[in-house]
Amino acid sequence: MDTARTACDPISGIPNILSIAGSDPSGGAGIQADIKSISATGGYAMAVVTALTAQNTRGVTAVHTPPTDFLRQQLDAIAEDVRIDAVKIGMLGSAAVARCVGAWLDHARPPVVVLDPVMVATSGARLLDDDAVRAVVDLARRASLVTPNIAELAVLVGADPAASWSAALEQGRVLAVRLGTRVLVKGGHLPGERCPDALIPAPQDATGGPDTVVLDGCRVPTENTHGTGCSLSSAIATRFAVTGDWPTAVREAKSWLEGALQGADLLDVGAGSGPVHHFHAGPDPRAHQRFTELAWRDIGELRRNLLELPFLTALMEGDLPATDFAYYLQQDALYLRDYSAVLARAAAMAPAEDEQLFWLSAATSCLQTEAELHRTWLSGKTGIRAGEGDAGPVTRAYCDHLRAVAGRGSYAELVAAVLPCFWLYAAVGDHVQERVQERVQERPQGRPGGHGPSGPHPYAAWIATYADPGFAEATARAKQIADGAHRRASPVERTAMLAAFRWSAAYERDFFDAPRARAAARRAPADLREGAVLA
Numbered sequence: 032m033d034t035a036r037t038a039c040d041p042i043s044g045i046p047n048i049l050s051i052a053g054s055d056p057s058g059g060a061g062i063q064a065d066i067k068s069i070s071a072t073g074g075y076a077m078a079v080v081t082a083l084t085a086q087n088t089r090g091v092t093a094v095h096t097p098p099t100d101f102l103r104q105q106l107d108a109i110a111e112d113v114r115i116d117a118v119k120i121g122m123l124g125s126a127a128v129a130r131c132v133g134a135w136l137d138h139a140r141p142p143v144v145v146l147d148p149v150m151v152a153t154s155g156a157r158l159l160d161d162d163a164v165r166a167v168v169d170l171a172r173r174a175s176l177v178t179p180n181i182a183e184l185a186v187l188v189g190a191d192p193a194a195s196w197s198a199a200l201e202q203g204r205v206l207a208v209r210l211g212t213r214v215l216v217k218g219g220h221l222p223g224e225r226c227p228d229a230l231i232p233a234p235q236d237a238t239g240g241p242d243t244v245v246l247d248g249c250r251v252p253t254e255n256t257h258g259t260g261c262s263l264s265s266a267i268a269t270r271f272a273v274t275g276d277w278p279t280a281v282r283e284a285k286s287w288l289e290g291a292l293q294g295a296d297l298l299d300v301g302a303g304s305g306p307v308h309h310f311h312a313g314p315d316p317r318a319h320q321r322f323t324e325l326a327w328r329d330i331g332e333l334r335r336n337l338l339e340l341p342f343l344t345a346l347m348e349g350d351l352p353a354t355d356f357a358y359y360l361q362q363d364a365l366y367l368r369d370y371s372a373v374l375a376r377a378a379a380m381a382p383a384e385d386e387q388l389f390w391l392s393a394a395t396s397c398l399q400t401e402a403e404l405h406r407t408w409l410s411g412k413t414g415i416r417a418g419e420g421d422a423g424p425v426t427r428a429y430c431d432h433l434r435a436v437a438g439r440g441s442y443a444e445l446v447a448a449v450l451p452c453f454w455l456y457a458a459v460g461d462h463v464q465e466r467v468q469e470r471v472q473e474r475p476q477g478r479p480g481g482h483g484p485s486g487p488h489p490y491a492a493w494i495a496t497y498a499d500p501g502f503a504e505a506t507a508r509a510k511q512i513a514d515g516a517h518r519r520a521s522p523v524e525r526t527a528m529l530a531a532f533r534w535s536a537a538y539e540r541d542f543f544d545a546p547r548a549r550a551a552a553r554r555a556p557a558d559l560r561e562g563a564v565l566a
C-alpha cells in the first residue's frame with residue numbers, strides 16, 4: 032500500500048476518511064466512534080457498515096452480519112463517486128467480510144489504510160470468529176498501519192499476551208516483519224501510570240529508515256475507555272491524511288484522545304465502561320455566534336469610556352479648545368491616508384468581488400475625506416496646511432497595528448482590525464447627534480447651530496457631518512463582511528479576529544483622547560516632557 036504523503040483537498044484541507052467498521056448503537060465504539068473521531072480531528076467522515084451489533088456500555092448481546100455482496104455495493108458506491116484520502120478498518124466479524132474488504136482494497140487502492148484488528152470488545156465479547164484471524168492477517172498485509180491492542184497483538188503473533196512494555200515492543204517488531212507493514216503497539220492494557228504507544232516501522236522502512244518512535248502519555252484515571260482503539264485509529268487516519276507524516280499523525284491523535292479520555296467522565300452514558308468525550312475541544316461554540324455580537328460585547332467598557340471622553344463632551348458643548356480640534360483633524364487626515372492603504376490591502380485579499388469592490392470604494396472615500404478635511408477644515412479655519420505636522424504617538428501606533436495585521440494577518444483578521452474605525456466612529460456620531468438634539472430641545476436658544484447667549488456653536492457644521500447616511504450604510508456592510516469572515520474562519524483565526532478588533536477599538540478610543548493627552552503633556556514642566564534633555 033502506498034504510504035507517501037496524501038493529497039487531501041488543497042483548498043479546504045479537509046480529507047475524506049472512510050470507516051469500514053461495525054455499528055455500536057450506544058455510540059461509543061465502532062462506526063459511531065469513528066465518525067465522531069474523524070469529525071473532531073478535522074476530517075469528513077464516511078462509513079460503510081460491516082456488521083450490526085446489539086450493544087451497550089455493558090456488553091454485546093447480538094451480532095448481525097449483512098450479506099457481503101451488499102457490503103461490496105456500499106464500498107463501490109463510495110469509491111465510484113468520492114475521492115478517498117484514507118480508510119480506517121475496524122470490526123470485520125467474519126473471514127468472509129475480511130476477504131470482501133481485502134478484494135475491494137485491491138480494486139480501489141485507497142492511498143492509506145489504518146487497520147484496527149478488532150477481536151474482542153472491552154466488555155469481553157468476541158467480535159471476530161476464530162477462523163477469521165487468518166483473513167485479518169491477509170488484510171493487515173495490505174494496510175499502511177496496524178494498531179492492535181495487547182491481546183490482539185498476541186493473537187496476531189501467536190503468543191501469550193505481553194506482560195511488560197518491552198515484551199509488547201518485541202511482539203510488535205515480530206508482527207511488523209511478519210506483515211511487512213508498520214505497527215502501532217498500544218500500552219493501554221498494560222499496568223502502570225504511563226500509557227505509552229510505539230510506532231514500529233515496516234521492515235522495508237527500517238533499513239536506513241526511521242527507528243521505532245515511542246509516544247509517551249499519561250494514564251487518565253477513568254473507567255470510561257469504551258472505544259479508545261476505534262477512536263485512536265480513526266484519528267490517526269485523519270491526521271495522516273492532513274499531515275502526511277506517521278509520527279506526527281500518531282502524536283496528534285494520541286494527544287487529542289488524551290483530552291477525550293480526560294473529558295469522558297463529563298458524559299453520562301450507560302452503567303458500564305462509558306465512551307470518551309470526542310468533542311472535548313469543540314466544536315468551537317463561536318462558530319454559531321456573530322462576530323459583531325461577540326466583539327461589541329467584548330469592548331463594552333471601552334465603549335462607555337470612549338463616549339465619556341472629555342473631548343466629546345467639550346465638542347458637544349462647543350467649548351473644545353480650537354487647538355485640540357485642529358490637532359484632532361490633522362491627525363485624522365494623517366490617519367486616513369494609511370487607513371486607505373490598509374483598506375486597499377483588504378480589497379486585494381477579499382475572497383469575492385463584491386467585498387473587493389466594497390473595500391476599494393471605502394479606500395477611495397477615505398482619500399476623498401482626507402482631501403475634504405484639508406480643503407474645508409484644515410486650511411484657513413485652523414491655520415494648519417495640508418501635509419503639515421507629524422503623526423502623534425496614538426496615530427502612529429494605530430497605523431502600525433493596522434499595517435502589521437495587513438502584512439501578517441489573514442483576511443478575516445484584517446477585516447476585524449479595520450472595523451472599529453467604521454463602527455466606533457459611527458457610534459460616536461450617533462451619540463453626539465443624539466445628545467446635541469436633546470440639548471437643542473432643552474435650550475432652544477442655545478447651541479448648537481442656534482444663536483444663544485454664547486453665540487453660534489463653533490462645531491455645528493462638523494457635528495452635522497456625523498449624520499451621513501452613506502457612512503452608516505458602509506458600516507453595516509463592513510459588519511456583515513466581518514460576520515461572514517468569522518463564520519468561515521478557523522478557531523485560531525477567530526481568536527486573532529477578536530484580538531485585532533480589540534486593539535483597534537482601544538486605539539480608536541485613544542485617538543479621541545489624544546488632543547487632551549497632548550495638551551496635558553505640553554502643560555507639564557519642561558523637564559517632564561518627552562525627549563527632555565536633563566542636565
Ligand SMILES: Nc1ncnc2c1ncn2[C@@H]1O[C@H](COP(=O)(O)OP(=O)(O)OP(=O)(O)O)[C@@H](O)[C@H]1O
Pocket residue numbers: 060152153179180181217218219220226227228248249250251252253256257258259260261262263285288289292
Ligand atoms: N486510561 C488511559 N489513559 C490514557 N490513554 C489511554 C488510556 N487507556 C487507553 N489509552 C490509550 O488509548 C489508545 C487505545 O489503546 P488501547 O490499548 O486501550 O486500545 P484498544 O484496546 O484497542 O481500545 P479499545 O478499548 O477500544 O478496545 C492508546 O493510545 C492508549 O495508549
Ligand SMILES: Cc1ncc(COP(=O)(O)O)c(N)n1
Pocket residue numbers: 052053054055060061062084086121122149151152153154158256257258259260261
Ligand atoms: C462495533 C464495535 N467495534 C469495535 C468495538 C471495540 O471497542 P471496545 O474494545 O472499546 O469495546 C466494539 N465494542 N464494537
